[in-house]
Amino acid sequence: MRIVNVPLGNRSYDIKIGTRLLERLGKQCAGLNFGKRCAIISDANVGARFGKAAQVALKRAGFEPMLITFPAGEPAKSLKSVQACYDELAAQRLERKSFIVALGGGVVGDLAGFVAATYLRGIPFVQVPTTLLAQVDSSVGGKVGVNLRAGKNLVGAFHQPRLVLCDLATLVALPLREYRAGLAEVIKYGIIYDAALFERLERELPNLLRRDTKTLGAVVARCCEIKADVVRQDETETGLRAILNFGHTIGHALEAISRYGKYLHGEAISIGQVAAAKLSARVLRLPEAEVGRITNLFTRAGLPTSVSLSLTQRQHLVEAMKLDKKVSSGELKFVLARRIGQVEYGQQVPARMLAEIINS
Ligand SMILES: NC(=O)c1ccc[n+]([C@@H]2O[C@H](COP(=O)([O-])OP(=O)(O)OC[C@H]3O[C@@H](n4cnc5c(N)ncnc54)[C@H](O)[C@@H]3O)[C@@H](O)[C@H]2O)c1
Numbered sequence: 145m146r147i148v149n150v151p152l153g154n155r156s157y158d159i160k161i162g163t164r165l166l167e168r169l170g171k172q173c174a175g176l177n178f179g180k181r182c183a184i185i186s187d188a189n190v191g192a193r194f195g196k197a198a199q200v201a202l203k204r205a206g207f208e209p210m211l212i213t214f215p216a217g218e219p220a221k222s223l224k225s226v227q228a229c230y231d232e233l234a235a236q237r238l239e240r241k242s243f244i245v246a247l248g249g250g251v252v253g254d255l256a257g258f259v260a261a262t263y264l265r266g267i268p269f270v271q272v273p274t275t276l277l278a279q280v281d282s283s284v285g286g287k288v289g290v291n292l293r294a295g296k297n298l299v300g301a302f303h304q305p306r307l308v309l310c311d312l313a314t315l316v317a318l319p320l321r322e323y324r325a326g327l328a329e330v331i332k333y334g335i336i337y338d339a340a341l342f343e344r345l346e347r348e349l350p351n352l353l354r355r356d357t358k359t360l361g362a363v364v365a366r367c368c369e370i371k372a373d374v375v376r377q378d379e380t381e382t383g384l385r386a387i388l389n390f391g392h393t394i395g396h397a398l399e400a401i402s403r404y405g406k407y408l409h410g411e412a413i414s415i416g417q418v419a420a421a422k423l424s425a426r427v428l429r430l431p432e433a434e435v436g437r438i439t440n441l442f443t444r445a446g447l448p449t450s451v452s453l454s455l456t457q458r459q460h461l462v463e464a465m466k467l468d469k470k471v472s473s474g475e476l477k478f479v480l481a482r483r484i485g486q487v488e489y490g491q492q493v494p495a496r497m498l499a500e501i502i503n504s
C-alpha cells in the first residue's frame with residue numbers, strides 16, 4: 145500500500161492506494177474518532193458491485209452503516225439528491241460524530257461530500273473513489289458540490305475528507321471508455337507538473353491500458369502527490385490551483401455546447417488539452433515536438449484530440465468559454481505550457497489567436 149499525505153494543518157489526511165482496501169474500510173475508519181453510525185452514499189452500479197463489501201467491512205469494525213444509492217450518472221448531482229440524503233440521515237439520527245462514506249466516482253464523491261459539508265454544519269466523510277478520474281482527481285482536494293439547471297458545480301463548498309481509500313481492484317470493473325477518460329486527467333498531471341511522469345506514461349501506457357496494478361499504483365500515487373502538493377499551496381484556488389484546469393476552459397465549453405451528453409469529461413479535456421498545447425506553442429513557445437508528443441499520447445490512450453465544428457458551433461464554443469465560472473470580468477485566461485512539466489496560469493490569449501486554433 146502506498147500512502148500520500150495531504151498536509152493541511154488540522155485538516156490533513158492520508159490517501160491510501162493499493163488493492164483489497166475496500167475490505168479494510170472499517171479498520172481504516174476505526175482510528176479516526178468517528179461515531180458508530182454512518183451512511184454509505186453510492187450509485188446503482190457501484191452500490192450493486194461494492195456496497196455489500198463496504199457494509200460488511202464497516203460492521204466488522206463495529207460501525208452501523210446504512211446504504212443510500214442514486215441512479216448512476218450526472219443528474220444525481222442535484223439539490224434534490226442532497227435533500228433526499230438529509231432526510232435519510234435525519235431519520236436514522238446521524239449526529240455530529242457520524243460519518244459519510246462516498247463510494248463511487250466523482251458524481252457520488254461530489255454529492256456525498258457536499259452532504260457531509262452541510263448536514264449539521266458539517267460532519268466527517270471518507271472518500272472511496274472507484275473510477276480512475278475520482279482516484280487521481282475528484283476525491284482529493286475537498287471541492288464538493290452539485291449542479292444547478294443553470295450549470296455544473298454552481299453550488300458547493302470546500303470540505304476535506306478525513307481519509308481517501310483508492311482500491312485499485314475496483315478499477316477492473318470500470319467500462320473501458322470511463323477508464324480512458326480517467327487517463328486524460330493522469331496525462332494532465334504530467335503536462336502541468338512532472339515531465340518524468342509524462343515520460344513514464346509514454347513508456348508504460350500499454351501496462352496502464354491493461355490496468356496492471358503495479359503500474360497503476362505508482363501512477364495513481366504520483367498523481368495524488370501532485371494534486372496534494374498543489375492543494376497544499378492553494379487550497380481555495382486563489383492562484384496556483386488553477387493549473388489543474390489545463391485544457392479545461394475549452395473542455396468545459398465543449399461539454400456545455402454538446403449538452404453534457406456527447407463527450408465524457410475526460411474526452412472533452414483531451415481535446416481541450418491538445419488545443420491548449422497548440423495555443424501554448426504560439427504564446428509560450430512550447431516546442432512543436434512537444435505538442436506532437438502530447439497529441440500522440442492522448443491518441444495512444446484512445447482519446448479524441450480534435451473535433452469538427454460548424455461555424456455556429458464554434459461561435460457557441462467561444463460564448464460558452466466566456467460563461468465558464470473561472471472567467472473573471474469577461475476576460476479569457478488560459479493555463480498554458482512552456483514545456484512538458486511546466487505551465488503558467490492566467491495567460492491571456494488574443495481572441496484572434498483563439499479563433500485560429502478553434503478553426504483549425
Ligand atoms: N471535486 C472535484 O475536484 C472534481 C474534479 C473532477 C471532476 N469532478 C466531478 O466528477 C464527476 C465525474 O466523475 P466520474 O468520471 O468518476 O463519473 P461518475 O461518477 O459518473 O462515474 C462514471 C460511471 O462509472 C460507473 N462506475 C464507477 N465506478 C465503477 C466501477 N468501479 N466499476 C464499474 N462502474 C463504475 C458509475 O456508476 C458511472 O456510471 C463530474 O460530476 C465532475 O464534475 C469533481
Ligand SMILES: [Zn+2]
Nearest residue numbers: 329392409413
Ligand atoms: Zn477535469
